[in-house]
Amino acid sequence: MSQSDRIDQRAAVLLDEFAMFDDWVDRYQYVIDLGKELTAMDDAYRTDAFKIQGCQSQVWLQPCEEDGLVYFKADSDAQITKGLIAILLRILNHTPAREVAQSDLSFLDSLELKEHLSPTRKNGLDAMIRQIRLYAAAIEAKAIST
């Protein structure tokens, strides 16, 4: 599979799912439900070092690597936030680090969750995306240097 195809295809599936909802209640309920399915993270990572800064709720992100692919585990004490991370991770997990670092996430605009996309929004997707990219870039750099 070519580079961004992977991400684009996953995003397309997600967009189809969201297209089924015609009001925000159902859309948000789905976000909350996605959060409930998030793979549990290891307790050892539930520390300040793995916390995403600047969020009103607590969000932890645990970077993992397997067979040259990166994936993340995450958790939050806020359910909507947890759902938003679940969406990101569904698209980005199990992907080569470089693709994650450079991924085009403009599909998020179409999810009608745009109030979570503003960089000034505390708990926004913005902070999570930035952190995910940073981890991916670091993993890629490490792979190149070793």
Place this chain on the structure above:
Amino acid sequence: MEQVRKDFPALHQTVNGRPLVYLDNAATAQKPEAVIEAIRSYYLNDNSNVHRGVHTLSQRATDAFEAARVKIAGFIGANSPREVIFTKGTTESINLVAYSFGGSLSAGDEILVSEMEHHSNIVPWQLACERTGAVLRVIPVLNEGELDWEAFLALLSKKTRLVAVTHVSNSLGTINPVREIISEAHQRGIPVLLDGAQALPHSTVNVSELDVDFYCFSSHKMFGPTGFGVLFGRERLLDAMPPYQGGGDMIEIVDFSGTTYNSLPHKFEAGTPHIAGAIGLAAALDYVNYVGFEFIENQEKDLLLYATQRLMSIDGVRIVGEAKQKAAVVSFLIGSSHPYDVGTILDKFGIAVRTGHHCTQPLMKRLGIPGTVRASFSFYNTRSEIDQLETAVRQAASMLQ
């Protein structure tokens, strides 16, 4: 009621397709047309720098600016406009006292604050303590959100140099027994600073009757513009305090061999002040007088009772802060849901509430919660808006369970 709401242009808009329900008044209040018009008219007609010009415009601006001071002094019952210092807001008012009055502290002196203070009545004192070696002591808060009175009395000592507490808690709505606090402190010769940010918008405050030494508030919570506020200080205390910042306006004579300072209140007002801010606040006070505190208090009492009752009728909702005396603030939680989730869902209903720690992290720690959802009311809110809040909270409860 409808007439009063008409006076506030920003209330009439839709948010997320719903009519705005603005219940974040403790963060900042909406502005009546009269305030917006006063500021506009100042910039349209009189804009000029104050205290410095002989020309007509400067004279007009200075007159309006100083008339605002007289009006504000009258509104809070100060003995003289010299006791009314203009600042950026409550935060700067407290910082001014913490810096200037705080400069006379010595190692081992104690400042007494409470566990329910806004960060702006904690951090300036921590800084003053760092500079001087003074010690910050804290009056504990009981579960219902009231001050622990016995503990307060026990904390007053010969070392106490100032009691600095909030008049009304921004997070819980608790109205503190400030008369009794002042009386106990004064019996021991200790001055008292009150953070009045959340008190002044809700009821009459008379600093002379209270016999308080320092009283701080923000214009923007009082229907006036942002970036402006007041420090009331007892003249005798202000006179003895060194200047806070140096610059224009606050001096008498500047000479490299030594500078002498202007008299009160200008000694504490370095630089070009927020002239439109003073004029806007004066217009806001006129507006509040026109509506009248009798109407304001009755309306808010009704809203507080009704909101408390409606929210308590919802399964899983818990009110945080159940003091006997409360201003129109209701903090609550739904089960173990995060306040952020609740606030996000309420926003979809067009309802503006505040979520989080409300700049009172020590209080949240004491109560063992990450924060609350806070609905704070003003006299322009209605029972029907509280019904909409109830509907939205029920929806949030069902989505987040």
